[in-house]
Amino acid sequence: MTEHWSWLTGAETAEYTYSPPSRPSRPPHRPLVKVATSAHLHTIASVIALKFSLLKNQSTMLVFLVPLVIGLMMEPVVGTAEVMSHVTAHFGKALQQCREESGLSPEILEEFQHFWSEDFEVVHRELGCAIICMSNKFSLLQEDTRMHHVNMHDYVKSFPNGEVLSEKLVQLIHNCEKQYDSITDDCERVVKVAACFKVDAKKEGIAPEVAMIEAVMEKY
Numbered sequence: 146m147t148e149h150w151s152w153l154t155g156a157e158t159a160e161y162t163y164s165p166p167s168r169p170s171r172p173p174h175r176p177l178v179k180v181a182t183s184a185h186l187h188t189i190a191s192v193i194a195l196k197f198s199l200l201k202n203q204s205t206m207l208v209f210l211v212p213l214v215i216g217l218m219m220e221p222v223v224g225t226a227e228v229m230s231h232v233t234a235h236f237g238k239a240l241q242q243c244r245e246e247s248g249l250s251p252e253i254l255e256e257f258q259h260f261w262s263e264d265f266e267v268v269h270r271e272l273g274c275a276i277i278c279m280s281n282k283f284s285l286l287q288e289d290t291r292m293h294h295v296n297m298h299d300y301v302k303s304f305p306n307g308e309v310l311s312e313k314l315v316q317l318i319h320n321c322e323k324q325y326d327s328i329t330d331d332c333e334r335v336v337k338v339a340a341c342f343k344v345d346a347k348k349e350g351i352a353p354e355v356a357m358i359e360a361v362m363e364k365y
Contacts, residue, residue, distance in 0.1 A: 225309050225310040225313065225350075225351040226350065226351050226352065226353045226354075226357065227306070227353070227357065228301070228304055228305070228306050228307055228309060228310040229310060229314075229346070229351055229352065229353045230353035230354075230357035230358045230360070230361055231304040231305065231307075231361050231364075231365075232300075232301055232304055232307075232310070232314075233257065233258055233260070233261065233353060233358050234258065234358050234361045234362045234364070234365050235304070235365045236257065236279060236283070237256065237257030237258055237260075237279075237358075237362075238365055239278070239279040239282040239283070240254075240256075240257045240275065240279060242278075242279075242282070243274075243275045243278035243279050243282075244275070246274070246275075246278050247271050247272075247274035247275035247277075247278050247332075248271045248274065249269070249271040249272055249274070249275040250271070253269050253271060253272065254269075254272060254275075258355050258358040258359060258362070259355065260339075260343070261343070261352055261353060261354070261355055261358070262355055266340075267336060267339050267340035267343055268336065268340065269336065270330075270332045270333055270336060271332070272336050272339065273331070273332035273333060273334070273335035273336030273337075273339065274331075274332040274335075276335050276336070276339055277290060277331060277332065277335055283296075283300055284296050285297050285300060290331040290334075290335065291322055292315070292318050292319065292322060294315055294319070297311070297314070297315050297318070298311045298312075298315055301314055301315075310351065313349065313351060314346075314351075317342055317345045317346060317349065318338065318342055320341075320345070321337075321338045321341035321342050321345065322338050324337075324338075324341060325337040325338055325341070
């Protein structure tokens with residue numbers, strides 16, 4: 146565009162070219178994803194290292210905790226078997242006094258601790274009669290030749306740590322008594338109950354080893 150302004154200034158006619166104002170320059174394009182700096186990478190690496198360290202520590206803790214938990218779970222079972230060894234050793238002391246009354250010969254059962262042996266079969270009627278006689282020595286039976294629950298509880302609790310075994314022992318015997326309650330012959334019924342109790346005690350893991358019983362026999 147050309148304009149003549151000479152009539153104002155008196156100068157010679159000159160041409161003036163109009164130039165429109167230029168637009169401000171745009172800022173450089175910024176990427177949508179921010180590029181991680183070395184500081185950011187260092188922080189990320191530190192976090193990852195910390196997580197691996199925690200996982201490693203947790204694994205180490207598990208190595209120690211798992212055996213501990215298993216040990217705590219197994220401890221009551223071992224404890225009740227140990228208590229049962231005391232009960233058997235003490236209860237078995239009455240066997241000799243009841244041999245003549247029950248007709249139980251040494252050939253059937255030489256020592257009462259062998260009751261828990263794998264190869265001993267609890268089948269002889271004479272053994273049932275002997276158990277009745279032995280139980281009466283400690284007032285463990287009622288007049289109907291069934292277990293006296295309160296007295297049995299107290300008897301088992303009288304041994305070291307007996308409270309951990311008494312409830313389980315009474316429960317197992319009572320369950321076996323209910324299975325054979327219809328048998329009218331007391332000796333036959335009691336030997337059936339004894340055989341049932343032996344099987345269930347082994348299932349529950351509370352049956353003692355013969356060596357455990359022999360180890361405590363001198364105390365009684």
